[in-house]
Amino acid sequence: MLSNELNKTSRTIELVLGIVGGIFGLLGGTFAVLFGSFAGDEIVLLGISAILASIVGIVGSVYVSKNPKIGGIVLIVSAIWLLISISLFGGLGTILLGISGLLALLRK
Secondary structure, eight states, X not given: OHHHHHHSOOOHHHHHHHHHHHHHHHHHHHHHHHHHHHXXXXXXXXXXXXXXXXXXXXXXXXXXXXXXXXXXXXXXXXXXXXXXXHGGGGHHHHHHHHHHHHHHHHOO
């Protein structure tokens, strides 16, 4: 029983990077919504999409501890979704979510 617990890999790095990336994505999405209120409706919708992508990324980072493969895929999809939604505003969040997803898929 003890050897089973020792073989289990800790997923703290993926969890922390995913949550921090999701927070930066939320900040970028909120900025896009505020900026879009002055610029136009399309930017507001993209900001809302980025906020949803960030929430999905945070959920994926929490799920990594239960199933690293599915959690990693969710993190990578949310990183791409965030990049498509608000590109430069979500750059840091995209990088952190992407690294977290790759680590979840590649670490044994």
